[in-house]
Amino acid sequence: MSSELSKKVLEKDCFECRVTGSLSCAAIGAFVFYQSTGGYYLKRPYVQLAVRSIGAVFLYGALARWFYFPPFRSLKGTRPGIEV
Numbered sequence: 001m002s003s004e005l006s007k008k009v010l011e012k013d014c015f016e017c018r019v020t021g022s023l024s025c026a027a028i029g030a031f032v033f034y035q036s037t038g039g040y041y042l043k044r045p046y047v048q049l050a051v052r053s054i055g056a057v058f059l060y061g062a063l064a065r066w067f068y069f070p071p072f073r074s075l076k077g078t079r080p081g082i083e084v
Contacts, residue, residue: 025058
């Protein structure tokens with residue numbers, strides 16, 4: 001039962017889903033980077049580094065979603081015609 005459900009979920013990886021997921025992760029990452037330039041973070045460089053690391057994780061998520069890097073590698077090849 002669970003294998004059938006996971007197969008149906010994998011077949012629904014459409015182009016619009018890739019665009020939406022990638023853009024939303026990129027927007028969150030860019031927002032976090034922008035927010036880390038404030039005065040509070042300039043006085044605390046280690047906190048700024050931690051916050052920017054979180055932003056980098058979101059930006060990696062955007063790239064991973066778009067180019068099927070891990071953890072999205074299992075979604076590659078589920079829809080014919082969408083190759084990178």
